[in-house]
Amino acid sequence: MRVIRFARKQTIRFLEAFRQDRQPLRLYERNARFTGAPIFNVYRAGCEELAFHLLGSAEVDETFRARLGIAEKISPAQMNAVRAAMERAVGETALELESQMILLATAVSGAPFLGLLGTVWGVMDTFTDVAVAGSPNLTTMAPGVSGALITTVTALCVAIPAMFGYNFLVTSIRGMIVQMDNFAAELASEFEHKYVEHNSRVADLVR
Structure with missing residues (x-):
């Protein structure tokens, strides 16, 4: 029970920090940690996959912000890989939560x-x-x-x-899984607007 309560508190802290900045990769760039927050696993998985496609590496160093500023946008196909990474993180985290039952x-x-x-x-x-x-x-x-x-x-x-x-656990864990799914959709939308090239010519080349 204490693990569930701690996870809820950490999730609230993470969402507050995430929504304070208009740059969705800022917490990842700062190497922020929100231990115990299931939703943070989804965020980190999505950021790592996006950074890999944008910069060629998921590693964060002192040049990360500068490289991000000049990076070319990714294709819709690459964005699908980012979504898949977040979906895997949701599934893996859900299994970890359910193991407590x-x-x-x-x-x-x-x-x-x-x-x-x-x-x-x-x-x-x-x-x-x-x-x-x-x-x-x-x-x-x-x-x-x-x-x-x-x-x-x-x-x-x-x-x-x-x-x-x-x-209590079943209800709480189901709520967390729904919250992770919703956040994954929100984060994917943020990435779509900022980092994905929607030019039809690029999309045709990808096909």
Whole structure:
């Protein structure tokens, strides 16, 4: 849960910093870091691919801004490669986020079955004790029934909080994935306006 909250805070910080500057590559040029922000992975992947096509290298050095200022615009086909890089980053980051749900998903699905197993086992023990005693009575049956119910309650105490936590994670991660998709589209639009050559003659040559 803390990882999700931290990711949200870092995402807000990143978006504020990104939108303060009209130059979409500025944070990349400054080698800014927003550790824990899923959306930053998309930004960095897009910037690296764009820098490679614009400048021939994704490396950032003291000449980066000067080289960027005189770089020729890229073709629509190269821009498609930039989009593909951002889409891969969205997919990889989504997988990393979803990996956090494995433990909770296991607890939600497995705990009730363990409780059921304990209940059945306790009932079997109860019948065994009754068979040994020869006649059913409260003293004979109480220990087995009590043990069965304790197992059931324990399983529910694990499953119920895990279910709430799992639902929280699923909703939060889905929201982050949508946010990454939306940001990738926003960043692609920024790149399109500033760095892509839309001259029809160039487009014809690319075809």
